[in-house]
Amino acid sequence: MPDGRYALNQLADLASVTPRTVRYYLAQGLLPAVGQSGPGAKYDDRHLARLRLIRRLQAEHLPLAEIRRRLDGLSDGDIRELAGASEPSAPDDSALEYLRGVLAGTPATQPRRLPQPGLSVPPPMRALAVTDAPVAASRYEPSSVPEFSPPGVADEPAPYASPPMVPPSFLPSMPAPSPMERSQWDRIELSPDVELHIRRPLGRAQQKQVDRLVAIARELLEEERP
Amino acid sequence: MTVTTDTTFRVRQDRRLVRPNSHSERFLLARIAAPRATAEHQRKPVNLAIVLDRSGSMSGEKLRVAKTAVEEAIARLQPDDRFSVVVYDDKIDIVIESTTASQESRRAAVDRLRDIEARGSTNLGEGWLRGCEQIARHLAEGGVNRCLLLTDGLANVGITDADELAHHATELRARGVSTSTFGVGNDFDEHLLQAIADAGGGHFYYIADAPQIRDAITSEVGETLEVVARDVVLEITARDDIRVEAISPYRVSGGGNRTFVHVGELVSEQVLEVVLRLSFPYGLLDRDTGAIVALTDRDGVFSTAGTAATEPIRLTWTYADDRANDAQPRDREVDRAVARQFAARARQEAVGRNREGDYSGARHVLESTAKRIRAYANGDAELRELVDSMVREEQVFSAPMVEPARKSAHYAAANLLRSRDSQGRSVRRA
Numbered sequence: 330m331p332d333g334r335y336a337l338n339q340l341a342d343l344a345s346v347t348p349r350t351v352r353y354y355l356a357q358g359l360l361p362a363v364g365q366s367g368p369g370a371k372y373d374d375r376h377l378a379r380l381r382l383i384r385r386l387q388a389e390h391l392p393l394a395e396i397r398r399r400l401d402g403l404s405d406g407d408i409r410e411l412a413g414a415s416e417p418s419a420p421d422d423s424a425l426e427y428l429r430g431v432l433a434g435t436p437a438t439q440p441r442r443l444p445q446p447g448l449s450v451p452p453p454m455r456a457l458a459v460t461d462a463p464v465a466a467s468r469y470e471p472s473s474v475p476e477f478s479p480p481g482v483a484d485e486p487a488p489y490a491s492p493p494m495v496p497p498s499f500l501p502s503m504p505a506p507s508p509m510e511r512s513q514w515d516r517i518e519l520s521p522d523v524e525l526h527i528r529r530p531l532g533r534a535q536q537k538q539v540d541r542l543v544a545i546a547r548e549l550l551e552e553e554r555p
Numbered sequence: 556m557t558v559t560t561d562t563t564f565r566v567r568q569d570r571r572l573v574r575p576n577s578h579s580e581r582f583l584l585a586r587i588a589a590p591r592a593t594a595e596h597q598r599k600p601v602n603l604a605i606v607l608d609r610s611g612s613m614s615g616e617k618l619r620v621a622k623t624a625v626e627e628a629i630a631r632l633q634p635d636d637r638f639s640v641v642v643y644d645d646k647i648d649i650v651i652e653s654t655t656a657s658q659e660s661r662r663a664a665v666d667r668l669r670d671i672e673a674r675g676s677t678n679l680g681e682g683w684l685r686g687c688e689q690i691a692r693h694l695a696e697g698g699v700n701r702c703l704l705l706t707d708g709l710a711n712v713g714i715t716d717a718d719e720l721a722h723h724a725t726e727l728r729a730r731g732v733s734t735s736t737f738g739v740g741n742d743f744d745e746h747l748l749q750a751i752a753d754a755g756g757g758h759f760y761y762i763a764d765a766p767q768i769r770d771a772i773t774s775e776v777g778e779t780l781e782v783v784a785r786d787v788v789l790e791i792t793a794r795d796d797i798r799v800e801a802i803s804p805y806r807v808s809g810g811g812n813r814t815f816v817h818v819g820e821l822v823s824e825q826v827l828e829v830v831l832r833l834s835f836p837y838g839l840l841d842r843d844t845g846a847i848v849a850l851t852d853r854d855g856v857f858s859t860a861g862t863a864a865t866e867p868i869r870l871t872w873t874y875a876d877d878r879a880n881d882a883q884p885r886d887r888e889v890d891r892a893v894a895r896q897f898a899a900r901a902r903q904e905a906v907g908r909n910r911e912g913d914y915s916g917a918r919h920v921l922e923s924t925a926k927r928i929r930a931y932a933n934g935d936a937e938l939r940e941l942v943d944s945m946v947r948e949e950q951v952f953s954a955p956m957v958e959p960a961r962k963s964a965h966y967a968a969a970n971l972l973r974s975r976d977s978q979g980r981s982v983r984r985a
Contacts, residue, residue, distance in 0.1 A: 338843075339845055339847075339869075342843070342845055343794055343812055343847075344794075344812075345794050345795065345796065377812075381811060412811060413810050413811035419729070420729050420730055422730070423694070423730060424687065424690070424691035424700075424727055424730035424731055424732045425688065425691035425692060425694070427691075427726055427727065427730055428684055428687055428691055428727070429688075431684060432681070544837055544838075544839070545839070548839040548842070
């Protein structure tokens with residue numbers, strides 16, 4: 330939606346955060362202010378993308394001050410890309426170039442392949458990751474791992490063929506933990522003020538319990554309701 | 556093309572409540588009605604390639620009628636349009652290189668068409684790609700660039716792999732060249748031709764008998780001349796833990812919390828129905844969650860701001876307890892559209908099983924789908940009739956069928972899934 334306009338509650342719902350969190354980020358200057366404040370305020374896709382990126386960086390356990398610093402250097406386009414809001418994009422070569430490649434027996438694009446598991450996180454986001462948390466930890470930020478593959482998605486020309494320029498500060502600044510580390514503590518933010526600490530790995534049943542706990546806790550911590 | 560008030564876009568929900576402690580599936584029915592094409596001079600330039608199979612099996616009436624159909628199609632073009640004609644067997648001949656549709660070039664084309672005779676085997680892949688190449692050399696940026704591929708047989712020379720051909724169709728479509736396919740008789744592969752047309756953003760036509768070749772080509776060319784909106788896309792914005800799928804056979808892409816359903820191009824006054832399925836995560840009782848559905852297209856017909864008819868549509872679901880969920884009203888229009896889609900898919904699968912000789916499998920597919928529809932049909936006459944007809948069809952599909960019956964059944968279902976009539980034509984506003 331090019332000029333989507335969201336009410337506070339809709340924006341919060343779409344980003345899977347509470348309205349209270351949105352207000353907090355607005356007050357902290359992490360989200361741009363809107364002209365009109367109060368219940369009539371309207372937010373757009375820039376807010377949604379920014380909110381999603383903040384949540385993602387928070388899942389990397391970055392403090393808000395650091396997140397703000399990083400966001401400051403990014404254009405709206407960078408933020409959209411990093412937030413995983415991919416728009417259908419036009420291919421680089423023309424139909425004629427493509428056909429000449431195919432007819433010469435050297436396909437310009439390789440035939441369709443199944444998505445590789447390692448590619449499920451777009452390259453820019455992998456550059457962002459400062460820890461190599463297990464997949465289960467990112468379940469609370471489902472945006473970081475596309476968890477389904479809609480029919481035909483494999484037909485899409487590689488959406489991340491040309492990753493946007495990422496400022497150097499986004500490159501990994503910490504060594505990734507070695508795969509030999511068998512257990513680690515993960516922090517899950519339940520609200521801007523409350524965190525849950527969990528030692529990984531968890532059993533399947535335990536993981537389900539934690540999922541429920543997080544869902545319930547997040548709802549409880551939300552003060553206002555639509 | 557200007558947006559007229561007859562452009563409409565509606566989205567209906569089958570139900571508005573979801574369950575907090577399970578993954579609810581809810582359906583949406585999007586109905587898109589395209590505006591009417593206005594004056595003739597506003598129509599988009601057309602750049603056609605017509606690719607004909609002249610392998611041995613096409614000899615006689617099939618090739619004769621196909622040539623007549625091509626002559627008639629060319630006669631409908633305006634001098635600003637372009638066309639080319641390619642014929643293929645194991646070799647590819649560019650009979651008419653891409654040319655503007657002037658009187659002289661049309662006359663010359665008719666003469667050259669007369670000389671074509673049937674021979675040899677079938678390099679469908681290269682014939683098609685050469686046709687696309689003719690189009691690509693003079694791509695009409697603001698227009699409709701369409702390759703029409705006609706065959707009565709299997710691809711048995713050159714690129715023959717269906718996935719590879721469909722992949723090229725997808726790539727060409729992304730680069731502005733679309734493809735429609737025409738299968739004649741009993742011996743072509745409808746899955747291949749359907750896959751090329753679906754991936755290629757065009758249409759597939761099944762032609763049982765040679766005389767119908769004319770109707771199919773005439774209809775397709777006529778629609779190409781009436782395109783009012785290209786690259787029409789449904790955009791669904793929702794929480795990214797809500798899974799969005801298209802039940803209707805359109806390509807889906809997207810990431811994050813936005814899903815794009817690529818429905819292709821729409822012709823004047825075309826009415827298209829698209830069924831979507833949303834799978835909801837667990838949630839807290841009484842909480843609302845929403846989705847926003849918008850419609851865009853490359854020509855700005857639907858995305859032009861300020862028309863209430865094509866404003867993004869906001870939908871809300873509420874997490875409610877099981878009793879409320881069980882008692883909630885259903886939108887029967889959506890139920891019926893969903894049931895028709897699943898019934899059509901079941902029939903296509905039953906055709907496939909029948910061809911493989913798996914008759915009990917064919918019956919089972921219909922039986923289980925009918926059972927699911929019956930579970931929510933209750934007193935709805937239309938749904939009950941659908942269930943009854945599926946039960947009757949079990950007899951047909953669970954015994955050996957002749958090939959024309961299989962192709963007809965597949966085609967009827969394919970058209971239903973894509974909002975097209977029994978002859979493969981777009982459904983228009985009444």
